[in-house]
Amino acid sequence: LFRVIFSIYRQFYVYFVLAFGPINIIANLLSMFILKRKELRGAYSYLFLCMTLDHTIVVVFLVFTVIRSKFWSMCDPNNNTLALAIFKIISESAMDILRAHSSWIAVMIASLRYLAMRHPGFREPSLSRGLIWCCLSLLILLAASTTVFMSTSIQWVPLSSVCSITNDVIVATVRESNWVYYNDCMLLRSTYFISGILHNGLPCLLLFVLSVLLLKQATIIRGNFRDKNNYSEHNLVPMNE
Known part of the structure; x- marks a missing residue:
């Protein structure tokens, strides 16, 4: 049952990405065009522009990855070249x-x-x-993710180890690096820690805290505004006709 559910989800995910990925890319490009207008030029607009650019690149890589996994045969030596292996590492990272x-x-x-x-x-x-x-935060993430980059490597293996075929041509594949298991899997632990904490956990926690603070501050501002209006109404002096 689990395999059936997973297969259905995988098919849905593939067609969802293929259907809405290009639409998302076009919408992001339109958003970036609007955010670059002179009337909106400022720190906030460029922060949103950087965020939209990040999402656009992610979707482009994701669409290409889905197309490759869906329509390209992994048993074809031409689809296991060094260039495609390098691209896979770059896109995933x-x-x-x-x-x-x-x-x-x-x-x-x-x-x-x-x-x-x-x-x-x-x-x-x-x-x-x-x-x-924007640039500094990206550089910090790149520097901190060095172990993540080191966790995978390009390895030359027989095609028969990738697919159930008799053709033993040597192809390039992306696999976990052998050294991730050295020193009691120190590199592997570091990779999981960085991916889990720095990439996901910490920003999500900070966003949750900031959301609570923003809601609280908005409530305070709304209350002050209401009190100010009530004070103005109670102290309004009627004008003589």
Whole structure:
């Protein structure tokens, strides 16, 4: 039963990506075009632009990966070349990094919104500072994910070990690196820790905390606004005709 459910889900996922992936790419390109307009130029718009760019690249890689897995035969030596193996490593690593990067950009945006609501005199960061934050956060993620990049490698193996065929031509495949199991799987543990905490857990936790703080601050502002209106109504002096 589990295999049947998984097979149905896999088919649904494949056709969902193929159907809505291109639509998502077009919508993201349109959003980036709008965000680059002169009227919207600012730190917030460029943070959203960076986030949209991250999502667009992820979807492009995802669509290509789904097309390759669905329509290309993995038993064909031409589909197991060194170039495709390099592309697979780059695409998988890029999707993980860019997803994490977009999450951290969301944390930045939520933090700026909270500061703006908490401190009325808070000034919006400059455009250059917003771009620096985007680039710096990406560089930090790349540096911290070194062990993730090292966890996979390109290995040359007989095609018969990949597919049940008699053709023993040597092909390039992407597999876990042998050294991930050295020193009591230290590299493998580091990979799981970085992927779980830095890429997903920590930004999700911060976004949850910031969401609570934003809701609380919005409630305070709404209450202050209501009190101000009530005070104005009670102290309104009727005008003489």
